[in-house]
Amino acid sequence: MTATAAPRLSLGPIPYYWPKEQVEHFYAMVADSPADIVYLGETICAKRSQVRFEDWLTIAARLRAAGKEVVLSTLALLEAESELKRLRAICRQDDYLVEANDLGAVQLLRGRPFAVGHSVNVYNHRTLALLAADGCKRWVLPVELTREALAAMQQQRPAGVETEVFAYGRLPLAYSARCFTARARNLPKDDCRDACIDHPDGMVVETQDANPFLALNGIQTQSARTMNLLPALDDLRALDVDILRISPQSQYTGEVLALFHKVRAGELAPAAANEALATLMPTGPCDGYWHGAAGMAALAAA
Numbered sequence: 595m596t597a598t599a600a601p602r603l604s605l606g607p608i609p610y611y612w613p614k615e616q617v618e619h620f621y622a623m624v625a626d627s628p629a630d631i632v633y634l635g636e637t638i639c640a641k642r643s644q645v646r647f648e649d650w651l652t653i654a655a656r657l658r659a660a661g662k663e664v665v666l667s668t669l670a671l672l673e674a675e676s677e678l679k680r681l682r683a684i685c686r687q688d689d690y691l692v693e694a695n696d697l698g699a700v701q702l703l704r705g706r707p708f709a710v711g712h713s714v715n716v717y718n719h720r721t722l723a724l725l726a727a728d729g730c731k732r733w734v735l736p737v738e739l740t741r742e743a744l745a746a747m748q749q750q751r752p753a754g755v756e757t758e759v760f761a762y763g764r765l766p767l768a769y770s771a772r773c774f775t776a777r778a779r780n781l782p783k784d785d786c787r788d789a790c791i792d793h794p795d796g797m798v799v800e801t802q803d804a805n806p807f808l809a810l811n812g813i814q815t816q817s818a819r820t821m822n823l824l825p826a827l828d829d830l831r832a833l834d835v836d837i838l839r840i841s842p843q844s845q846y847t848g849e850v851l852a853l854f855h856k857v858r859a860g861e862l863a864p865a866a867a868n869e870a871l872a873t874l875m876p877t878g879p880c881d882g883y884w885h886g887a888a889g890m891a892a893l894a895a896a
Contacts, residue, residue: 600858601830603851604631604758606841607667607693609766609811611790614644616844621653623848625660628855631837632657635667635684637695637711639773639812640677641786647683654690663691670695670713671769671813691731704728712736712760713769717743719750726752734758734839737765737821740886741829748833756836761824762850762871763841764796764809765817765880765889774810794844795876806877807890817890819880825868825894826884827857846874868894 605624608617624632634650634657636642645653654664666684669677678698685692685702694700695711709732716722716733725733735744737760744759751757760766775797776786796809798818806818823830823838830838838858840850853870856862872879872895882891 601835602630602837603628603854603858604633604837604839605629605847605851606760606763606839607633607635607637608842609638609764609814609816610794610796610842610844611639611642611644611788611812612794612844613791614649616794617645618653620842620847621657625657625662627848627851629662629840629851631663631665633665633667633693637667637670638769638814639790640669640674640680641788642790642812644791647680651687651689665691665693665709667693667711668695668699670711671771672696672698673771700725700728700730707731709758710734712766719747722747722755723750723752726755730755732756732758732837734760737767738883738889741826741833741884742886744835745833748835757834758837758839759823759830759835760821761830761838761840762822762854763820763839763843764876765819765821765883766814766841767808767817767889768815770813770815773813774815775812778810798877817880818877819890819892820875820878821883822868822871822875822879822881822894823884824854824857824871825864826881827864843876849874 657664693709693711695713706729710730712734715736773783775789776783779789790812796811798806799808801807809816809818853867857864857867879892879895880890881894883889885893
């Protein structure tokens with residue numbers, strides 16, 4: 595394997611609620627990591643307020659000074675005027691590219707360059723063409739789509755639009771107006787008492803036979819297992835994927851980034867990297883959606 599046409603590495607926004615000190619320490623590590631692109635901001639719940647908009651901008655400036663491309667991400671589900679006010683502030687600034695995670699953000703960004711996240715659900719080339727006409731310069735493949743679906747879309751991708759694929763992390767599956775983490779504590783959503791902050795990687799839900807099934811992360815439902823597409827790197831290169839996204843976890847994110855970087859640079863065999871990655875995942879790997887199977891299947895590992 596050579597470094598020819600190696601995709602860039604991106605680090606997605608932190609999906610969990612971490613204390614401000616942990617967030618700042620995390621991005622100090624990221625500044626020295628092989629990540630090329632860093633997405634910043636709260637995408638799950640506006641009640642997670644330890645890191646405010648001004649704090650994100652300060653972190654963004656530090657990462658840019660370290661040579662990273664910085665993108666500001668928006669909420670995937672807005673429910674209040676205060677959240678819309680924050681969205682407008684993010685979309686109004688012009689220092690950083692914005693990742694729109696709902697169509698409201700797309701409307702506010704129309705006519706300017708922007709990215710769209712996986713929650714916008716770009717399922718076909720016609721949708722991508724409409725977004726490109728509005729100014730979309732980058733899109734993220736919805737996590738439930740297959741290799742074949744991506745191949746078909748890449749054949750008709752609009753010129754100048756980059757393709758990013760969610761390559762590592764717990765899969766974002768669904769969003770709800772109800773907070774599942776608060777519900778698990780018999781708390782109302784409006785008085786959740788920051789329940790999420792006690793679960794830095796979400797709350798794992800098991801089946802009756804004790805198999806990890808889902809992870810509850812406030813209003814978001816995730817897979818319990820960690821998506822890992824590193825074994826598909828050659829396929830991703832052949833499909834002309836521009837960027838591989840790694841989703842943060844509370845531990846070992848730096849090590850995950852380093853392993854992906856070594857494989858894309860030809861410095862480490864994929865088999866050795868996958869063996870190492872398996873020890874860094876909270877509950878083991880999955881890659882079923884990529885292969886057109888059940889999402890929780892681990893076909894490459896098998």
